[in-house]
Structure formats: C-alpha cells, structure tokens
Amino acid sequence: xxxxxxxxxxxxxxxxxxxxxxxxxxxxxxxxxxxxxxxxxxxxxxxxxxxxxxxxxxxxxxxxxxxxxxxxxxxxxxxxxxxxxxxxxxxxxxxxxxxxxxxxxxxxxxxxxxx
Numbered sequence: 001x002x003x004x005x006x007x008x009x010x011x012x013x014x015x016x017x018x019x020x021x022x023x024x025x026x027x028x029x030x031x032x033x034x035x036x037x038x039x040x041x042x043x044x045x046x047x048x049x050x051x052x053x054x055x056x057x058x059x060x061x062x063x064x065x066x067x068x069x070x071x072x073x074x075x076x077x078x079x080x081x082x083x084x085x086x087x088x089x090x091x092x093x094x095x096x097x098x099x100x101x102x103x104x105x106x107x108x109x110x111x112x113x114x115x
Contacts, residue, residue: 002100004107005036008114018110019046020103029102030055031110040071057081 005017015033022029032050034043 002103003034003036004103004110007110019043020106021051022102027102029106031106052081 001019001021003017003019007016007018009016010033013033015035017034017036017038019032019034020029021032030051032046034046038046
C-alpha cells in the first residue's frame with residue numbers, strides 16, 4: 001500500500017493523490033482516489049468504505065513507514081479489525097518488490113493520463 005501524490009486535481013472533487021493497494025494473491029492493483037493531505041482517520045474511513053465493504057477484511061497490510069500508517073489511530077483500527085500491519089524496511093525493496101514495481105508502473109500511467 002502506497003500513495004501516488006502530486007497529481008493534478010480532479011475536476012469533480014479535487015482529488016490530487018491516489019492510494020494504491022496491491023493484492024499479492026491476485027496480483028491486481030486497487031486504486032482509490034484521495035487527497036494528498038488526508039489524515040490517518042480519512043485513510044481508514046476510505047479503506048472501510050471503498051475497500052473492505054467490497055473485498056472483505058484482509059489478513060496483512062505491508063506499508064512503508066508513512067506517518068498515516070504509523071499513527072496511533074491507524075494502529076488501533078488494525079487492532080479492532082484484525083489485520084496485521086507490517087512495515088517494509090527502508091532501502092530493502094525485496095520486502096515488497098512486486099507492489100513497488102506495480103505502484104511505479106501505475107504511477108507512470110496515472111501521471112500520463114492526468115497530464
């Protein structure tokens with residue numbers, strides 16, 4: 001899970017970022033439009049409304065050490081809902097190599113589409 005930021009704002013709701021979630025088992029991306037300055041609470045609500053309601057709970061989330069993922073609210077949400085939150089090691093791409101490659105390719109496509 002990672003964010004693509006600094007996108008041109010969307011016309012309708014002004015989204016300027018995209019939360020990219022990589023499903024390791026299906027090897028498919030899930031793209032959720034969001035705002036660059038969304039808080040951990042906004043991100044948790046986005047996940048609950050747009051992702052969990054459609055796909056169900058997930059067992060594990062691997063993320064970088066973004067402040068949105070390391071906040072107390074985010075940690076408590078994971079304690080309540082059940083999935084384990086794992087953090088990737090800095091400068092160790094093998095931890096989440098597939099997701100990072102997918103995110104980079106999607107980021108390139110999104111930026112070309114928004115340009």
